[in-house]
Amino acid sequence: MTITVQSAAALPLLAILLFNTTVSANPSASQPGFPQLDTNRDGRISWQEYLARNPVSGRLNPRRIFDNVDQNLDGYIDRAEFDSMKRRSATTSSRLP
Numbered sequence: 261m262t263i264t265v266q267s268a269a270a271l272p273l274l275a276i277l278l279f280n281t282t283v284s285a286n287p288s289a290s291q292p293g294f295p296q297l298d299t300n301r302d303g304r305i306s307w308q309e310y311l312a313r314n315p316v317s318g319r320l321n322p323r324r325i326f327d328n329v330d331q332n333l334d335g336y337i338d339r340a341e342f343d344s345m346k347r348r349s350a351t352t353s354s355r356l357p
């Protein structure tokens with residue numbers, strides 16, 4: 261599969277695609293789960309935790325996606341940022357024909 265990033269607006273959707281990829285490896289979960297990514301259970305997803313689940317592949321740059329989800333740029337994706345990313349992605353999807 262080839263994904264071309266045409267604008268920053270596409271990044272939330274790419275982020276959800278990456279999170280969904282994580283879930284597909286775990287059939288028992290139907291939704292991409294914050295707890296699955298927060299492996300040390302400190303309530304936030306670090307870049308290292310994100311990278312462990314979303315290895316660099318092809319032309320997609322996970323760092324760009326991570327920074328897009330990490331809205332306050334503190335280096336962690338917290339619960340609110342994670343939920344916000346999912347909401348933005350859902351909104352984007354619902355606008356598609």
Ligand SMILES: [Ca+2]
Nearest residue numbers: 298300302304
């Ligand atoms: Ca963590």
Ligand SMILES: [Ca+2]
Nearest residue numbers: 330332334336
């Ligand atoms: Ca943050």
